[in-house]
Amino acid sequence: MAVPLYQAKAEFFRTLGHPVRIRVLELLEHGPCPVRELLAAIEIEPSSLSQQLSVLRRSNLVSATRDGNTVVYELSTPDVAELLRAARRILTEMITDQGELLAQLREPEVREASA
Incomplete structure (x- = not known):
């Protein structure tokens, strides 16, 4: 099978x-x-x-x-290199999204600290 x-x-x-x-x-x-x-x-x-x-x-x-x-x-095969490039693009997007989330999470701390 x-x-x-x-x-x-x-x-x-x-x-x-x-x-x-x-x-x-x-x-x-x-x-x-x-x-x-x-x-x-x-x-x-x-x-x-x-x-x-x-x-x-x-x-x-x-x-x-x-x-x-x-x-x-x-x-x-060159497809292996393309797969590695795709993984790099995906990781870059994931890290960028995490950076944006981290910035959002820190926003209230900035406001609270300045109040």
């Missing part, structure tokens, strides 16, 4: 639910990148990066090619 679409989507978002994986995907938005550059940018243990890259490979979000001793990763 096939997995329901909502369940497949939940699994997809669980795959994205790790800060290192998100950071790797963000770095790969700019094009293919060798592991050594990912390590330098993220500053984690090589074994931890390897584990997170493995998860991303299994989910087909990234692909890897070998160039001699160097493994180079890239996004499997």
Whole structure:
């Protein structure tokens, strides 16, 4: 029996639910990148990066090619980069809305303090 679409989507978002994986995907938005550059940018243990890259490979979000001793990763589709940009837009709106709410919440305190 096939997995329901909502369940497949939940699994997809669980795959994205790790800060290192998100950071790797963000770095790969700019094009293919060798592991050594990912390590330098993220500053984690090589074994931890390897584990997170493995998860991303299994989910087909990234692909890897070998160039001699160097493994180079890239996004499997430009849609991944678009998803990250959409997440940034959504977060920006959420933070803006929270800022407006915070300003509204502080208004009575300002009035009470000046009275």
